[in-house]
Amino acid sequence: MKKTLLFVLFCISQMFYSQADCATALSVCGNSNITYSPTGIGLVNESLGGCLITGEHNSIWYKLTIATGGTLTFDLVPTDPDADYDWAVYGPNVTCGALGTPLRCNAATVIGVGAATGLNMTSTITNAAGGSPTPYCQYMDVLPGQTYYLYIDNWVGAGGSTVAPFSLTWGGTATLASPFTDPALQPQPFVPPGLPAANPLDPREILICVSPAVFDFSTLSTGILNGNPNFVISYHTTQNDALAGTSPITAPITVNTTTIYYYSIHYQDAANPNNPLNFCRQISPFKFKLGNITADDKTLLACNNNKAGTGTFNLTTAGVFTGNNVTIKYYPTMANLNAGTAEITNPTQYVSAGGVVYAFVKTTEGCSDTAAITLGFYPEVVVNDAVLRFCALQENVVTAVFNLTTANVTSQTGTTKKYYKSLQDAISGTNEISATMAAAYVSPNGVVYVKVTDGNGCYGIAKITLEVIPPVYSTILKDKTICMEDRTTLDAGAGFDGYEWSTGATTQTITNVGVGNYWVKLKTGSCISYQTVKVYPSEQPVISSVEISNTTVTVNANGGKAPYKYSMDNVNWQDSNVFTNIKRGDHVVYIKDIYDCESISVAIVVPNLVNVITPNSDGINDIIDYSALGHKQNLVFNIFDRYGNKIFQADKKNNYKWDGTAANKKVPTGNYWYSVTWNENDKNNTLFKYTGWVLVKNRE
Numbered sequence: 001m002k003k004t005l006l007f008v009l010f011c012i013s014q015m016f017y018s019q020a021d022c023a024t025a026l027s028v029c030g031n032s033n034i035t036y037s038p039t040g041i042g043l044v045n046e047s048l049g050g051c052l053i054t055g056e057h058n059s060i061w062y063k064l065t066i067a068t069g070g071t072l073t074f075d076l077v078p079t080d081p082d083a084d085y086d087w088a089v090y091g092p093n094v095t096c097g098a099l100g101t102p103l104r105c106n107a108a109t110v111i112g113v114g115a116a117t118g119l120n121m122t123s124t125i126t127n128a129a130g131g132s133p134t135p136y137c138q139y140m141d142v143l144p145g146q147t148y149y150l151y152i153d154n155w156v157g158a159g160g161s162t163v164a165p166f167s168l169t170w171g172g173t174a175t176l177a178s179p180f181t182d183p184a185l186q187p188q189p190f191v192p193p194g195l196p197a198a199n200p201l202d203p204r205e206i207l208i209c210v211s212p213a214v215f216d217f218s219t220l221s222t223g224i225l226n227g228n229p230n231f232v233i234s235y236h237t238t239q240n241d242a243l244a245g246t247s248p249i250t251a252p253i254t255v256n257t258t259t260i261y262y263y264s265i266h267y268q269d270a271a272n273p274n275n276p277l278n279f280c281r282q283i284s285p286f287k288f289k290l291g292n293i294t295a296d297d298k299t300l301l302a303c304n305n306n307k308a309g310t311g312t313f314n315l316t317t318a319g320v321f322t323g324n325n326v327t328i329k330y331y332p333t334m335a336n337l338n339a340g341t342a343e344i345t346n347p348t349q350y351v352s353a354g355g356v357v358y359a360f361v362k363t364t365e366g367c368s369d370t371a372a373i374t375l376g377f378y379p380e381v382v383v384n385d386a387v388l389r390f391c392a393l394q395e396n397v398v399t400a401v402f403n404l405t406t407a408n409v410t411s412q413t414g415t416t417k418k419y420y421k422s423l424q425d426a427i428s429g430t431n432e433i434s435a436t437m438a439a440a441y442v443s444p445n446g447v448v449y450v451k452v453t454d455g456n457g458c459y460g461i462a463k464i465t466l467e468v469i470p471p472v473y474s475t476i477l478k479d480k481t482i483c484m485e486d487r488t489t490l491d492a493g494a495g496f497d498g499y500e501w502s503t504g505a506t507t508q509t510i511t512n513v514g515v516g517n518y519w520v521k522l523k524t525g526s527c528i529s530y531q532t533v534k535v536y537p538s539e540q541p542v543i544s545s546v547e548i549s550n551t552t553v554t555v556n557a558n559g560g561k562a563p564y565k566y567s568m569d570n571v572n573w574q575d576s577n578v579f580t581n582i583k584r585g586d587h588v589v590y591i592k593d594i595y596d597c598e599s600i601s602v603a604i605v606v607p608n609l610v611n612v613i614t615p616n617s618d619g620i621n622d623i624i625d626y627s628a629l630g631h632k633q634n635l636v637f638n639i640f641d642r643y644g645n646k647i648f649q650a651d652k653k654n655n656y657k658w659d660g661t662a663a664n665k666k667v668p669t670g671n672y673w674y675s676v677t678w679n680e681n682d683k684n685n686t687l688f689k690y691t692g693w694v695l696v697k698n699r700e
Contacts, residue, residue, distance in 0.1 A: 021046065022096035025061035025149055026243065029280030030178030034368060036060055037165035038154055044076040048151060050088055051129045052104035058154035058163050065276040066092075067182075070173030073119040076152065080164030084111050084155045086130075087118075089140065091148035099132050099149065104140060108132040111161065121172075142174045146278055157271035179231070179267035180275045188226045190265060194286055203260055204284075207291020209367040214253040215288070217261075224263065230270065236262045242283040260285050295320045295361040295371035303458030304377040306427065313375055315347035320371035321361045329360045330373075381460035383410045383452050393442075400468040404438040404475075410452050410464035418451045420463075426451045427459045442506035444468060471529035472496070476523060481561075485538040487512045490520075491599075494533070498523035538595040543602045545687035546589060553579040553589065553604065556687075560593030570599055582606050601643045612695045615660035624674065624694060626656040633685065634676035640673040666698045 003267055021042040028034070040464035041056035048056070066072075066510040086104035107130040110117050117135040128134045142148075170176065178186040194206035208215065217235040225231055234248035242262035243248040255261070265282045269275035298318040302311030315330050330344040336356045344350055344357065344574055354375050362368040386407040404419050404492045418428040419433040419441075426449040433441065433448070441448070446466050453459040475495040482488050491509040492499055500521040510518075513536045522529045541560030546553065557564050565573040567590040568582070579589075584606050591598040602609050612622045626637050630652070637650035639658055647662040658674070660667055673693050680686040 005595075005695050022061050022099065022149060022151075024244070025096075026062040027276065027279035027281070028062050028064040028150070029277075030181045031170040032174050033163060033170075034062070036152075037163070038152065048088060048102070049099070049625040050102035051127050051132075051149070052086060052088055052102070052105060052153070053107075054130070054155075054157070056153055057156050057424045062150040062152070063279070064148050064150060065177040065278065066142045066144055066146045066148075067177035068173075070141070070175075070629055071121065071139045072142045072174045073121060073139045073171035075120075075169045076118045077116040077167050077169075078154075078164050079167065080162050081115055082111060083164035083166070084109060084115070085117055085163040085166055086149045086153045086155050089119075089148055090151070092142070092146035094149070094328075096149070102127075102151075103148075104137045105541055106132075106135065106137050107155075108133040108135050118168075119172075127284075139172055146161055170174065173178075177277055178280055179278065185230065185267060185277075186228050188228050190224055190228065190282070191226045192284055192286070193220045193224055193263075194289075200608070203287045205287055205289035207293075207363060207365050207367065208255070208257075208288050209363075209365055211288065211290050212254045212256045214252050215255045217233060217249050217263075220263070230268055231265055232268045233263055233265050235326040236264060238262070239285070241452060243281060245281060255288050257288050257290055260287050262286070267286055268540065277634055289365060291365055291367050293311075293321065293326070293361060293363060293367050293369050295324065295359060295369040297372045297374070299376060301372040301376050301378050301456075303456060304380055305459050306461045307380065310351055310353050311375070313350045313352060315344065315350055315357065315359070315373060318359070318371075318373045320359045320373065321369075322414075323363070325364045327362050329356045329362075331360065334358050334370070354673070362692065378456045378458050379698050380414060381410070381415065381452050381454050381458050383450075383461045383462035384436045384461035385409070385465070387465045388465060389469050391469050392471050394471075394528075394530045397471050398444050398468060399442055400444075400466075402441045402443060402466050404433070404441050404448060404450065404464060406537055407450065407462075408466045409450050409464065410460070412452070412454065414455050416453050419451070420449045420451065423463075425449070425463065469525075469527050470491055471527070471530055472522065473531050474520075477520070477531060477533050479534045479536065481536040481538050481595065482515065483595055484515060485598070487514050488535060489513065490518060490533060490535070492520050492522060496524060538593070538597055541591055541593045541600055542684050543589065543686050544684070545689060546602065546604050546606065547689045547691065549691045550586040551580065551582050551584075551585070551606065553582050553606065554597035555579070555589050555591065557591050561595060563594060565592050567599070570601070602680065602682065602684075604688070607690060610694060611692070612697065613660055614697045615666065616698075623657050623659045626676055628648065629676065629678060630656055632688075633681060635676070635678040637676050638674060640675075641669060642673070644673075660696045660698055667696055669697050671694075671695055 018176050021044050038058045038060040041059055045056050063186055076087060078085055086107040088105040090099040090102055101554055104119060106117055106128040108128045109131055119139050120136045121139050123138045125134055125137040126137055128137060155161055156163060186389050192204050194204040197203065197205050221233045224233055234245060235258045236242040236248060239262055242264040245264055245266060262285050265279060267277045298320055300313050300314045300318045304311055307373050320360050330347045332342055332344065335344040337360050339527050352375055354377060357373050359371045359373055360368065386409050388407055390402050390403050395397050419438045420431060425431045445468050448464050450462050450464055452458050476491060476493040480488055489509055489511045490513050495509060499506050499508055502519045503510055513535055517534050519530060522531060539560050541557050541564055542557060543557040544558050555566055566577050567573045568579055568587060568588045582665055585606050587606060589603050589604055590601045592599040610624055613624060616624050629635055638646050639648035640646050648658055650656045650658050676690040678688055680688055
């Protein structure tokens with residue numbers, strides 16, 4: 001409350017304190033302006049002394065206490081130019097019974113426009129008698145703690161003059177004591193009760209539910225005093241009583257909405273009952289106003305997120321009542337409200353389907369009303385599921401790079417989208433897929449979720465199905481095997497939208513292709529499949545061994561790819577690896593595999609085999625001699641009896657010769673078998689094997 005609120009604003013009315021004398025002087029608290037209209041002389045027509053020799057006319061007494069020393073001045077200005085004011089100052093520290101001669105006194109006749117009087121810094125006189133043309137007296141030098149009395153009289157005599165209010169303004173460097181301007185005494189502002197009236201000049205208004213009503217004024221004290229210690233408050237039915245602190249209201253009384261009431265605040269120095277500050281009062285009017293309240297029915301909207309069918313409502317934002325100092329409780333039904341049961345205890349987070357709840361609004365004065373709050377939903381965020389299909393990655397054909405932001409999940413404008421890996425994450429708003437990742441999201445077949453939020457904060461969740469478009473490969477393009485010296489054609493097959501070969505060709509086929517590695521990019525729609533193909537050189541077959549038995553030659557081969565072809569002249573070919581009736585002498589054996597590449601050959605000799613020996617030392621057919629083959633690798637010459645038992649082995653020690661003996665004894669006459677094997681000195685170490693029989697004739 002402003003310090004100037006009737007702060008020693010001792011009443012505008014002319015009727016108050018017209019009977020006040022020195023002993024009941026009104027205390028001046030602080031340097032606040034004073035406006036007053038004195039009438040009458042009070043109880044006693046006192047002897048005033050000094051320039052005031054004609055007695056009292058329309059007078060008022062003030063008592064002031066100095067807070068800080070210095071110079072003190074004042075301007076006393078009548079509100080009517082025909083009013084003539086006289087005044088006197090007594091002190092310092094005098095009593096009403098012994099005021100003495102005034103320190104300053106002015107009874108000058110000052111009438112007319114701007115007719116002011118008082119103390120200023122330029123005048124040098126201290127006493128101006130009646131009729132004097134000097135309206136101002138010299139300032140006063142004052143000290144802290146001094147008290148003074150100021151007498152003011154609106155002179156009306158035989159010569160005329162008018163009774164009218166005056167306005168008094170303090171000046172100079174000194175300040176007047178007041179508990180209401182000392183923050184050490186009043187640390188907090190006082191808080192006036194009630195609410196401002198529609199007209200700011202009218203008293204504040206306290207709401208009551210019925211009129212008349214019994215009211216306990218003491219219930220206002222704590223709020224007005226606002227924690228300020230050592231101040232006392234009283235309540236009165238007249239301004240006069242409030243100024244003087246007389247006739248306080250001490251018990252609840254019946255009040256109405258027409259009477260103006262007053263509260264009066266004064267300081268109470270418990271250590272010094274005579275402290276002048278104790279007599280300073282601050283008063284203010286107030287009245288009562290019929291306070292029946294009206295609570296307004298409201299509609300409250302929330303989000304029906306993801307079609308849940310319920311929303312979270314903050315009932316406290318419904319605004320069913322716009323005033324202050326009320327309590328509001330919420331109930332699911334009117335029956336609950338009337339019974340005071342099932343109160344909604346979480347009104348800021350009330351989860352409900354659409355419907356109606358009820359608010360009970362009650363003021364501190366006990367006035368109440370109810371309101372219905374209709375619960376509804378904002379328009380739903382309309383979303384639809386979508387499918388995204390992107391081409392498989394070449395490096396990992398089960399995955400693709402998806403641009404989630406291209407999914408058409410809503411046609412609503414003014415929305416924002418966020419992407420999540422799971423529905424629960426989307427609902428809770430956690431583990432969001434960042435905007436950068438959403439534009440290039442690598443994933444196999446699967447789903448993600450998009451949370452679409454509108455300007456009301458409502459959202460819908462759509463599912464985006466991710467489909468990896470698998471690569472489409474040629475079913476006829478296969479690896480090939482050709483002869484090293486050959487060329488071939490690679491065909492990717494028809495039905496593709498485009499071809500790009502590693503050779504630079506853009507046709508379905510490429511020709512004249514040799515051994516090597518090739519690739520082709522096959523376009524299907526917007527997708528490209530990368531397919532590789534190899535042209536292998538065929539593996540050449542190898543003649544692993546040759547077996548010669550008399551005139552029969554058996555060729556054994558491996559490697560390459562069967563079936564093989566065999567020839568003795570590289571012109572005529574047969575499927576069998578056995579050649580019969582081969583003439584004695586040198587020959588060449590040829591083979592080739594299924595690829596019909598250049599043939600592989602090996603030279604052979606069909607020897608003139610010895611079938612009879614007569615080891616009788618006559619120099620004719622005495623031995624079998626294979627010493628001519630001694631330079632061959634792994635040459636072995638073995639003799640077997642008819643039962644298959646080896647009876648002799650020719651080697652380097654016996655120079656690969658047999659003379660029909662075994663263990664240095666002549667063998668019995670009969671047929672024996674022999675075999676000669678070696679590895680040819682070629683790159684394949686071809687195994688040669690000659691077999692035959694011999695008749696041994698030993699003479700005994």
